[in-house]
């Protein structure tokens with residue numbers, strides 16, 4: 186049974202009240218609940234974590250390495266400049282999928298850059314909470330043989 190760590194970055198605890206026209210109306214707790222249902226259906230174990238602090242996210246990535254087979258991460262605004270989170274993901278070597286609720290490419294120019302994406306197996310953006318669902322499905326698919334990190 187695959188074990189997947191979900192990591193939500195800064196300000197995602199405000200979902201539901203934060204710019205609902207951009208991020209939707211679901212709260213983070215509701216998103217996590219839906220993801221737990223998806224995980225149960227897919228037969229994988231899930232842990233979820235949210236922090237507004239860069240170092241805590243770095244620690245969560247390190248800790249995931251002792252438990253998880255892969256990560257689904259929405260690094261929030263840290264996406265655009267956190268070399269520390271990027272280095273943590275690269276350092277532990279866990280396959281990671283970067284997800285964003287909004288279509289970051291259709292927003293302000295500073296959101297077009299991700300310093301995290303180059304150390305991830307892929308990126309899913311713009312589908313609201315479903316970006317997480319699709320990210321989880323993509324990661325599970327990536328983990329399954331014959332993929333397991335290979336192009337096939």
Ligand code: DQA
Pocket residue numbers: 195196197259260261262263264284285286287288289296
């Ligand atoms: C976000 C996009 C980021 O640019 C922003 O800073 C967020 C949320 C998203 O999920 O769309 O906090 O990661």
